[in-house]
Amino acid sequence: MFRKILIANRGEIACRVIQTCRLLGVQTVAVYSDADANSLHVELADEAWRIGGPRPVDSYLRGDVILQVARQTGAEAIHPGYGFLSENADFARACREAGVVFIGPTPEAIDAMGSKSAAKAIMERAGVPIVPGYHGEQQDSAFLLAEAQRIGFPLLIKAIAGGGGKGMRRVDSADEFLSQLEAAQREAQNAFGDATVLLERYVLNPHHIEFQVFGDQHGQAVHLFERECSIQRRHQKILEESPSPLMTPELRAAMGEAAVKAALAIGYVGAGTIEFIVGDDRQFYFMEMNTRLQVEHPVTELVSGQDLVAWQLQVAAGLPLPRQQAELQQRGHAIEVRLYAENPDNAFLPETGTLTALAFPVEQAHMRVDSGVRVGDAVGVFYDPMLAKLIVWGEDRPQAILRLQQMLAQTGVLGVVTNLDFLGKVAAHPAFLAGDTDTGFVATHAAQLHAARPVPALAWLATSARVWLDEQQARQQQASASNDPNAPWHQHDGWRLNADHARTQHWQQGEAIVQTRLKPVAKGWSCHTPSGEVMAVLRMALEGDQLSLQLADRQCRLTVLRHGSQLCVMLPEGGYEFQLFDPYAVKLSDEGAEGGLTAPMPGRVVRILAEVGSPVKKGQPLLILEAMKMEHTIVSPRDGVLESVRFAADAIVEADALLCVVSEAS
Known part of the structure; x- marks a missing residue:
């Protein structure tokens, strides 16, 4: 086994690798960009080295610098995590030449599977079923259009060098093919440095099912069962589970055999994933192979009882696989959801900000949190916006779902918009409960998944009580710090001459401003909610973020996070966020002008598509914005003239920044 390894990654996966290394007694070297100098993985590692600026191209993609650090620190191997x-x-080849072990497959295996088109050709020769399509080298747009018409619509355009939904477009007709091809090629070039694409038939109502495979240096390969990854947005996964609700023992045996056959076909070493697309008819086709550990590997760890990072280290050190196929068992059911800094109601576009409050459930044998962030960390534009993975295990699927719902209800985030509420709706949706989870899940059930939840009276009471008690504590601290703490000016009992004392609080709810009213009564307080309900509370107390309420018929102990004017009340059915509104605050006029177009997300201006002063049509693309390697096209809202563009290409912009102005045509 290695004595010391370098982890060429950041965030959650770097922390995850460090955890296993500590168990094995392996020392760890972290690397970090300027943006990550104070991050959690830097703190957890035995030592940490700066490798460059915040952009990945200046740091985490600098293989030469990372190898230099490995040599300087005496690291015998490099774990690359995933991504980067x-x-x-x-890079794997450079590690080999430098005498540093790359904890992953051989360069030859990466090359073989790195091109989706080449990978499909290899799989076809090995007898693994592939999706019909075009996987050749010819990239002329007219030729590709002809191939698309031969394959038939709908079809997928996919970058051959990438994954994660980048460089991928669904095309439903020949009319839109060329525009979607150009967008996919441009995005692929930006993300992977290779604009080559392939075409393949779009399997209707598909399931995305992948098999975890492992190979060693002694010619052995096994699979550790399947993961269902069909619930996605923007072709990126948000929920994974094992076993798959679609699976039968016969289908599992056939797909597992095909997955191992695929790994053996290229002499695969280390952790990898064979991804299949499966139709309603349970016919399965090879899509691609990910030659690395997957984000969703904890699902496999919980149902198999194996530490996949430990397997990686052992195999890379030349040891045989820790288990043979007959020794591996799939037990129980595991589910993972990905908590992202993103806005589900704004096309799931990424969000930035500072994490001002963060609450995760206490980890137990059946509940696990993989995260690389803490309170005070900034979520920027340079890296993936995933904040954490929440993973649960149960004896069966219904129990795992109940535990997932519980885990989501015990999670809270303030300071940045997240998909937490959306995940809660997914976990409670009847179709998910029934196991009806093909890749169209999010689109099919969009109305329910994006619908606003009514705020229960208890949540209004809890948030009002938190603000009230915070004010009381602040007054007590002011009195204690004064020279005359008993002065009448420091009294905080709410006494009023000829009037009842009541505390009215204003809240921003979408475009509306609503009120709650907390009023002392003979026995405790009464809370008037925006819906007209009145709740009586006999006693309330606050300790940190823990709020205790004695109601007429029950006692409640709730977590209420707060940072400034933002609050989050965590109830058993999920969290509810609130924004205090100050009716006396001066509202500054919005920057911009009529016809101004603002950035829907923070990011980088990739390209300006129209000239200032030129006429533009409604729907005409004006510029392209990129964040986390995903593109968003800004289009004209009307016919008119492009009056101004406020940023140049390659400029970094904040969310809601004024990008350009389109004036009405004269």
């Missing part, structure tokens, strides 16, 4: 250099054959 994890599937970079040139």
Whole structure:
């Protein structure tokens, strides 16, 4: 086994690798960009080295600098995590030449699977079923259009060098093919440095099912069962589970055999994933192979009882696989959801901000949190916006779902918009409960998943009580710090001459401003909610973020997070966020002008598509904005003239920044 390894990654996966290394007694070296100098993985590692600026191209993609750090620290091996250099054959080759072990597959295997088109050709020769399509090298747009018409619509355009939904477009007709092709090629070039694409038939009502495979240096390969990854947005996963609700023992055996056959076909070493697309008819086709550990590997760990990072280290050190196929068992049911800094109601576009409050459930044998963030960390534009993975295990699927719902209800985040509420709706949706989870799940059930939840009276009471008690504590502290703490000016009993004392609080709810009213009564307080309900509370107390309420018929102990004017009340059915509104605050006029277009997300201006002063049509693309390697096209809202563009290409912009102004045509 290695004595010391370097982790060429950041965030959650770097923390995850460090955890296993500590168990094995392996020392760890972290690397960090300027943006990550105070991050959690830097704190957890035995030592940490700066490698460059905040952009990945200046830091985490600098293989030469990372190898130099490995040599300086005496690290015997490099764990690449996932993303960044994890599937970079040139980096794996450079490690080999430098005498540093790359904890992953050989460069040859990465090359073989790095091109989706080449991978499909290899799988076809090995007898693994593939989706019909075009996987050749010819990239002329007219030729690709002809191939698309031969394959038939709908079809998918996919970058051959990437994954995660980048460089991927669904095309439903020949009329839109060329525009979607150009967008996919441009995005692929930006994300992977390779604009080559392939075409494949779009399988209707598909399930995305992948098999975890492992190979060693002694010619052995096994699979550790399947993961269902069909619930996605923007072709990126948000929920994974094992076993798959679609699976039968016969289908599992056939797909597992095909997955191992695929790994053996390229002499695969280390952790990898064979991804299949499965139709309603249970016919399965090879899509691609990910030559690395997957984000969703904890699901496999919980149902198999195996530490996959430990397997990676052992295999990379030349040891045989820890288990043979007959020794591996799939027990119980596991589910993982990905908590992202993103806005589900704004096309799931990423969000930035500072994490001002953060609450995760206490980890137990059946509940696990994988995260690399803490309170005070900034979520920026340079890296993936995933904040954490919440993973549960149950004896069966219904129990795992109940535990997932509980885990989501015990999670809270303030300071940045997240998909937490959306995940809660997914976990409670009847179709998910029934196991009806094909890749169209989010689109099919969009109305329910994006619908606003009514705020229960208890949540209004809890948030009002938190603000009231915070004010009381602040007054007590002011009195204690004064020279005359008993002065009448420091009294906080709410006494009023000829009037009842009541505390009215204003809250921003969408476009509306609503009120709650907390009033002392003979026995405790009464809370008037915006819906007209009145709740009586006999006693209330606050300790940190824990709020205790004695109601007429029950006692409640709730977590209420607060930072400034933002609050989050965590109830058993989920969290509810609130925004205090100050009716006396001066509202500054919004920057911009009529016809101004603002950035829907923070990011980088990739390209300006129209000239200032030129006429534009409604729907005409004006510029392209990129965040986390995903593109968003800003289009004209009307016919008119492009009056101004406020940023140049390659400029970094904040969310809601004024990008350009389109005036009405004269």
